[in-house]
Amino acid sequence: MNCEICGNEIDKPKTVLIDGTQFDVCENCTSLGKQIEVPDERTERNERRIQRTQNFASKPSFSSVELIDGxxxxxxxxxxxxxxxxxxxxxxxxxxxxxxxxxxxxxxxxxxxxxxxxxxxxxxxxxxx
Ligand SMILES: [Zn+2]
CATH class of the missing domain: 1.10.260.40 (lambda repressor-like DNA-binding domains)
Known part of the structure; x- marks a missing residue:
């Protein structure tokens, strides 16, 4: 994933709180906010994201309904x-x-x-x- 502040690619993002908003950032950007530990929440969020992607993928992209003539x-x-x-x-x-x-x-x-x-x-x- 990429740092949400500078856009650099990161392996293990750090979560920091900046003005009350959570950001996943790289090592360099942690100094911009207050670092917090939220390992569980992040895992859950990723799982939900995967689930959503799968649901989306299972839907046919073309219309499956029969339309009336004209x-x-x-x-x-x-x-x-x-x-x-x-x-x-x-x-x-x-x-x-x-x-x-x-x-x-x-x-x-x-x-x-x-x-x-x-x-x-x-x-x-x-x-x-
Ligand atoms: Zn960064």
Whole structure:
């Protein structure tokens, strides 16, 4: 890992308290704060991080849901009914408008996450029953 202060690579990070915040730092940077011993907490944190990575990896990156025929058209029509431009809808969904453009023209199959957001925002159902 790297020192959170200077960015140098470190084998065994030291944990210091600087202004009430914990930092994992290299030997050189320990003088900047108050060194504290938190071996257990760090192990736990690492384990949790590994678990999270594994959960993420097991999820398919492509959409596994069956979308209805003409889902792009349905999105476009519902969006227009609500008087939203692609840009406005993209902002509400925290997505790029180019992504929405491609979804509406069905050049791109959105992920499960995006589908759910669109469904919620436009109050429509895009999945096969
Ligand atoms: Zn450092």
């Amino acid at each position: 889902f792009g058209k349905k999105i476009m029509q519902s969006r227009q009914k609500k008087g939203l431009t692609i840009k406005e809808l993209a902002m509400k969904l925290y997505e790029k408008d180019s992504v929405l453009h491609r979804i509406e023209s069905e050049k791109f199959t959105p992920s499960d996450k995006i589908i759910k957001k669109i469904e919620k925002e436009l109050e429509i159902n895009l999945r096969e029953q």
